[in-house]
Amino acid sequence: xxxxxxxxxxxxxxxxxxxxxxxxxxxxxxxxxxxxxxxxxxxxxxxxxxxxxxxxxxxxxxxxxxxxxxxxxxxxxxxxxxxxxxxxxxxxxxxxxxxxxxxxxxxxxxxxxxxxxxxxxxxxxxxxxxxxxxxxxxxxxxxxxxxxxxxxxxxxxxxxxxxxxxxxxxxxxxxxxxxxxxxxxxxxxxxxxxxxxxxxxxxxxxxxxxxxxxxxxxxxxxxxxxxxxxxxxxxxxxxxxx
Amino acid sequence: xxxxxxxxxxxxxxxxxxxxxxxxxxxxxxxxxxxxxxxxxxxxxxxxxxxxxxxxxxxxxxxxxxxxxxxxxxxxxxxxxxxxxxxxxxxxxxxxxxxxxxxxxxxxxxxxxxxxxxxxxxxxxxxxxxxxxxxxxxxxxxxxxxxxxxxxxxxxxxxxxxxxxxxxxxxxxxxxxxxxxxxxxxxxxxxxxxxxxxxxxxxxxxxxxxxxxxxxxxxxxxxxxxxxxxxxxxxxxxxxxx
Numbered sequence: 155x156x157x158x159x160x161x162x163x164x165x166x167x168x169x170x171x172x173x174x175x176x177x178x179x180x181x182x183x184x185x186x187x188x189x190x191x192x193x194x195x196x197x198x199x200x201x202x203x204x205x206x207x208x209x210x211x212x213x214x215x216x217x218x219x220x221x222x223x224x225x226x227x228x229x230x231x232x233x234x235x236x237x238x239x240x241x242x243x244x245x246x247x248x249x250x251x252x253x254x255x256x257x258x259x260x261x262x263x264x265x266x267x268x269x270x271x272x273x274x275x276x277x278x279x280x281x282x283x284x285x286x287x288x289x290x291x292x293x294x295x296x297x298x299x300x301x302x303x304x305x306x307x308x309x310x311x312x313x314x315x316x317x318x319x320x321x322x323x324x325x326x327x328x329x330x331x332x333x334x335x336x337x338x339x340x341x342x343x344x345x346x347x348x349x350x351x352x353x354x355x356x357x358x359x360x361x362x363x364x365x366x367x368x369x370x371x372x373x374x375x376x377x378x379x380x381x382x383x384x385x386x387x388x389x390x391x392x393x394x395x396x
Numbered sequence: 397x398x399x400x401x402x403x404x405x406x407x408x409x410x411x412x413x414x415x416x417x418x419x420x421x422x423x424x425x426x427x428x429x430x431x432x433x434x435x436x437x438x439x440x441x442x443x444x445x446x447x448x449x450x451x452x453x454x455x456x457x458x459x460x461x462x463x464x465x466x467x468x469x470x471x472x473x474x475x476x477x478x479x480x481x482x483x484x485x486x487x488x489x490x491x492x493x494x495x496x497x498x499x500x501x502x503x504x505x506x507x508x509x510x511x512x513x514x515x516x517x518x519x520x521x522x523x524x525x526x527x528x529x530x531x532x533x534x535x536x537x538x539x540x541x542x543x544x545x546x547x548x549x550x551x552x553x554x555x556x557x558x559x560x561x562x563x564x565x566x567x568x569x570x571x572x573x574x575x576x577x578x579x580x581x582x583x584x585x586x587x588x589x590x591x592x593x594x595x596x597x598x599x600x601x602x603x604x605x606x607x608x609x610x611x612x613x614x615x616x617x618x619x620x621x622x623x624x625x626x627x628x629x630x631x632x633x634x635x636x637x638x
Contacts, residue, residue: 265580
């Protein structure tokens with residue numbers, strides 16, 4: 155696969171404790187896939203500076219892009235911006251452009267831009283701001299790391315503004331064949347077809363629904379003609395073994 | 397925190413492509429928390445033998461327990477059992493006890509225990525089987541790694557049978573205070589209270605609901621008296637700043 159790869163780093167004790175169910179990973183996975191970038195790995199880590207730094211360095215080295223979610227608010231447990239700066243030995247301080255965005259937002263809502271809120275204007279040197287159309291506090295891109303909010307509506311808005319700036323490959327296409335046969339019945343011939351199309355990936359996902367056993371066979375790849383050819387072979391397989 | 401830690405490894409291309417939304421991580425997080433085991437890290441990796449092995453070794457070394465989900469079915473992309481065996485240099489083959497479980501299951505349903513299905517009886521030497529009350533094919537525990545199915549109903553049943561066998565710490569307690577104030581308004585005093593209770597963790601989670609801005613403050617710890625004391629201080633903080 156020649157498409158660029160990406161990783162996601164979900165940051166937050168609340169995910170690991172089970173208090174909050176993460177939904178950002180699933181959203182990002184779908185958006186990246188349609189943009190032709192392969193999400194190759196995702197990690198969830200706690201609000202722990204050392205752990206975040208270690209994970210960031212590993213992921214930023216291994217992949218073309220890293221997307222983080224969570225930990226960019228005004229409270230003591232919001233340490234993502236500091237950790238990203240530290241991971242790349244980059245100075246971080248309150249930046250005028252980010253401060254102006256927050257000042258305008260809080261002026262409009264009649265709230266006070268206090269020291270806690272001003273923490274959200276701390277941006278690493280050289281980073282590009284990512285717009286937050288909902289609560290103003292910006293995300294940022296430093297090198298190949300895109301730092302975004304954990305609140306799903308804000309995360310999704312930030313993904314929408316970052317993705318068009320990234321070069322993707324051919325969109326990853328997928329087709330699904332649903333057969334009412336057990337995985338074990340089709341495993342051998344499915345494996346043979348998969349061997350014949352080394353550039354495609356084949357997944358099989360069993361289900362039990364209303365007492366019926368079945369399997370969804372998913373074929374993925376960036377060459378539409380190959381995906382079509384594989385689907386033709388699969389359809390034949392199903393009629394042969396039915 | 398003296399509670400043992402755990403990690404989760406979610407295995408499957410279908411999660412990273414966005415086709416399937418993982419729900420096992422959230423379930424495991426809640427169950428571990430109530431059992432007094434802290435989920436310290438989670439990773440999602442593709443159906444790639446080398447990537448799975450590298451992640452397994454790192455997580456099994458760093459944590460008391462590792463839980464995997466996915467990749468133990470009968471098809472060519474189900475490589476988890478082989479990868480776990482390889483990660484610990486342990487031989488793997490069809491084991492009589494696992495084969496007997498599958499044979500009985502397929503005899504009952506009038507299906508054929510063919511070569512593909514027999515793959516699900518491949519169990520590393522020395523591993524303990526984990527019962528699958530839904531579709532028979534067992535999971536297993538090898539050293540500190542618990543290998544479970546990806547289908548949520550089966551995953552959850554396997555967690556229910558494994559957890560009672562593990563020694564947990566004191567259950568992690570949590571209390572939540574919901575205040576109708578922005579995070580930025582309470583960040584400074586919240587930070588001071590957090591400093592006074594170093595054994596507890598404090599999280600703050602903003603929300604916007606029906607036009608009202610608010611924050612959920614979550615206090616977590618295993619000492620109930622300390623959690624109560626922190627909640628008392630927090631309530632006072634809220635009435636002071638209101």
